[in-house]
Amino acid sequence: MSIQPLLNASTAVQIHVATVVPAFVLGTWLLFGSAKGSPRHRLIGTIYLTLMAITAIAATAIRAFSSAAITIGPLKLGLLHLFVPLTAWSIWRALHHAKRGEIAGHRGAMRGLYFGGLIVAGLLAFMPGRVMYRMFFG
Numbered sequence: 001m002s003i004q005p006l007l008n009a010s011t012a013v014q015i016h017v018a019t020v021v022p023a024f025v026l027g028t029w030l031l032f033g034s035a036k037g038s039p040r041h042r043l044i045g046t047i048y049l050t051l052m053a054i055t056a057i058a059a060t061a062i063r064a065f066s067s068a069a070i071t072i073g074p075l076k077l078g079l080l081h082l083f084v085p086l087t088a089w090s091i092w093r094a095l096h097h098a099k100r101g102e103i104a105g106h107r108g109a110m111r112g113l114y115f116g117g118l119i120v121a122g123l124l125a126f127m128p129g130r131v132m133y134r135m136f137f138g
Contacts, residue, residue: 036103
């Protein structure tokens with residue numbers, strides 16, 4: 001394992017990783033270890049959603065390298081960038097339902113954000129050629 005590929009990566013990739021790693025830890029605790037609705041759950045949830053929002057914003061500046069990418073001005077967006085609007089939508093839904101006391105809707109939005117935005121997207125980050133792949137597998 002080497003951190004050098006991350007150090008050589010763009011600032012956007014570095015910000016993305018710096019926010020997604022703690023978001024993963026906090027999200028895991030929120031879903032599986034926290035007392036739902038407690039003041040601590042709400043505080044950590046706010047931090048988690050903030051980290052996920054920063055992660056999504058940083059992702060827009062990460063240039064896609066696949067042939068299925070589209071270029072919009074300085075942005076080169078690929079299929080993985082579809083997780084950006086998914087993340088934004090999930091954050092909005094989680095807050096919307098929480099503010100209305102709709103626990104089932106909030107739970108669904110948070111699970112979708114965690115499993116879609118962190119687990120699925122995280123696994124895709126380990127595809128050959130990507131920074132995470134190079135860090136862990138050379």
